[in-house]
Amino acid sequence: METCHQTRNPFSDAESPAVGVTLEHVSKNFGSLMVLKDISLTVEPGEIFVLMGPSGSGKSVLLKHIVGLELPTSGKVTVAGHDASDPATRGKVRMALVFQAGALFNSLSVYDNLALYLREHRIATEAGIREKVMRALQILSLENTARKSPSDLSGGMRKRVAIARALVQEPQLMLYDEPTSELDPVMSATISEIIATLKDEYRVTSFVVSHDRSLALSIANRVGILMGGRLLTVAPPAELRDPQDPVIADFLNPHIDVKNPRFKQLES
Amino acid sequence: MKQLIAILEGIGGTLRLLVRAVAFAPTLPRQLPRFMEQCYQIGYTTLPIVSILSFFIGGVLALQAGYSMESFGAKEFIGSLVGLSMARELGPMMVAILLAGRVGSAIAAELASMKVYQEVDALVTMNIPPERILVLPRLAAVIVMMPVLTIIANLVGWFGGAIVAHSVDFIALEPEKYFETLRRFTKFEDVANGLIKAEVFGFVVVLICCSIGLNTRGGPREIGAAVTKAVVVSLILILVLDYFLTQSLL
Numbered sequence: 001m002e003t004c005h006q007t008r009n010p011f012s013d014a015e016s017p018a019v020g021v022t023l024e025h026v027s028k029n030f031g032s033l034m035v036l037k038d039i040s041l042t043v044e045p046g047e048i049f050v051l052m053g054p055s056g057s058g059k060s061v062l063l064k065h066i067v068g069l070e071l072p073t074s075g076k077v078t079v080a081g082h083d084a085s086d087p088a089t090r091g092k093v094r095m096a097l098v099f100q101a102g103a104l105f106n107s108l109s110v111y112d113n114l115a116l117y118l119r120e121h122r123i124a125t126e127a128g129i130r131e132k133v134m135r136a137l138q139i140l141s142l143e144n145t146a147r148k149s150p151s152d153l154s155g156g157m158r159k160r161v162a163i164a165r166a167l168v169q170e171p172q173l174m175l176y177d178e179p180t181s182e183l184d185p186v187m188s189a190t191i192s193e194i195i196a197t198l199k200d201e202y203r204v205t206s207f208v209v210s211h212d213r214s215l216a217l218s219i220a221n222r223v224g225i226l227m228g229g230r231l232l233t234v235a236p237p238a239e240l241r242d243p244q245d246p247v248i249a250d251f252l253n254p255h256i257d258v259k260n261p262r263f264k265q266l267e268s
Numbered sequence: 269m270k271q272l273i274a275i276l277e278g279i280g281g282t283l284r285l286l287v288r289a290v291a292f293a294p295t296l297p298r299q300l301p302r303f304m305e306q307c308y309q310i311g312y313t314t315l316p317i318v319s320i321l322s323f324f325i326g327g328v329l330a331l332q333a334g335y336s337m338e339s340f341g342a343k344e345f346i347g348s349l350v351g352l353s354m355a356r357e358l359g360p361m362m363v364a365i366l367l368a369g370r371v372g373s374a375i376a377a378e379l380a381s382m383k384v385y386q387e388v389d390a391l392v393t394m395n396i397p398p399e400r401i402l403v404l405p406r407l408a409a410v411i412v413m414m415p416v417l418t419i420i421a422n423l424v425g426w427f428g429g430a431i432v433a434h435s436v437d438f439i440a441l442e443p444e445k446y447f448e449t450l451r452r453f454t455k456f457e458d459v460a461n462g463l464i465k466a467e468v469f470g471f472v473v474v475l476i477c478c479s480i481g482l483n484t485r486g487g488p489r490e491i492g493a494a495v496t497k498a499v500v501v502s503l504i505l506i507l508v509l510d511y512f513l514t515q516s517l518l
Contacts, residue, residue, distance in 0.1 A: 067393045090395040097393045103386035107378075117394045120401070169394065 018045030019080035026075035050216040053226035096166035102158035104150035111146040136164040155182040282479040292400040306409030322421040326428030334439035347446035348453035350429035364469030368502035372477040376498035379481025414470035
């Protein structure tokens with residue numbers, strides 16, 4: 001694992017400590033439904049960790065535990081040594097979460113969506129805010145959308161605006177929930193490049209939840225496979241190109257059989 | 269038992285929301301644009317319907333009072349009846365009911381939608397407390413706008429009563445006489461009591477609607493359910509609080 005001790009601010013080159021994430025025996029129940037089962041995991045500072053798993057396996061719920069949106073039924077989540085369930089942690093560690101559907105504020109323009117964090121935390125003057133916002137929009141090829149309402153954008157564009165909004169927060173820890181879903185292959189590649197650049201250039205720790213096998217295997221330092229609420233394995237991408245475990249192999253390299261008896265039943 | 273627990277949880281959650289919102293009160297000067305926008309929504313956009321309804325409530329009161337009092341020669345007291353009824357009861361009550369139906373439902377719908385579509389979660393992850401920017405400006409705005417709306421409702425209701433009392437043939441009461449008895453029997457304390465009621469009603473309606481909106485879980489169907497719940501709970505609370513406030517202010 002590459003050692004890195006500082007994250008560099010993408011907008012000002014200021015430095016702050018890189019942060020790691022630790023989950024210790026985390027379980028989560030919703031009523032009688034056990035969504036996460038005894039998850040223990042450490043994400044190193046400056047690492048890109050990709051969590052993969054089938055739909056409904058608990059990936060997004062786990063992500064919400066890291067930012068403190070969900071509290072574990074048992075176990076503990078820490079970010080840079082601070083308890084993630086404590087709201088004060090969000091004041092100590094700059095975290096940004098890119099939601100799957102964007103979660104943009106529909107009552108604000110794209111520009112104001114990006115400027116909200118900077119204004120509320122009084123991080124820069126209006127001129128400084130404008131510079132940061134326009135630069136983030138430029139990185140995501142969104143300069144022409146600044147005055148538009150999020151409701152006027154396509155799903156893919158909204159996702160890019162959500163990533164731009166996360167970028168202006170100059171995070172030490174970036175969390176992505178399906179960052180490449182709804183995106184075309186070119187934009188997916190751009191997002192992958194952005195995640196990799198944030199790590200290589202700015203030492204930002206990234207925790208990515210994704211179904212995108214190519215993204216996971218191309219940019220991740222380590223990949224975790226979550227199935228049925230259990231973390232089956234954590235391994236470098238190279239080890240997952242040809243996994244030995246048949247369950248993981250079936251998930252990562254699904255075999256499509258058009259002669260499957262189920263299709264025959266449908267035809268009849 | 270489950271329903272009782274849900275009610276107690278709702279009360280606890282609402283009080284917690286209130287404490288959190290009030291804790292951010294020092295940030296209010298920084299939120300002047302949001303406060304002004306809420307004043308516009310709560311005050312200006314509600315004003316036409318408040319005026320129309322108050323006018324006709326005043327008119328109906330005068331009509332009913334004229335019909336009853338005319339038979340035993342006490343029609344000059346219509347002014348006092350309309351004045352006291354509007355100031356002590358109907359003015360604040362009508363404004364609060366309109367606030368619940370018009371503004372409260374909109375608040376619940378907006379916040380429930382923000383919650384369901386994860387905008388509230390996005391605020392939390394950005395370390396921007398939703399209570400600070402979504403609840404506090406609304407509470408501050410309703411505190412400022414409720415007395416204004418209630419005074420306007422009282423005035424319009426009084427004038428509505430005067431016009432009806434003068435123009436209806438079987439009453440035909442001179443406006444001078446109407447306003448003379450209105451002035452004689454409607455004291456400043458009566459208007460002040462009404463304003464206290466209006467403040468309490470408005471504050472509770474906005475707080476309840478914010479709380480229900482921010483605690484919505486699920487999908488689009490739950491947004492509609494949250495709006496219905498917010499309006500129903502607000503109306504019930506207005507009537508219940510009205511009884512206790514009236515009793516304590518008598």
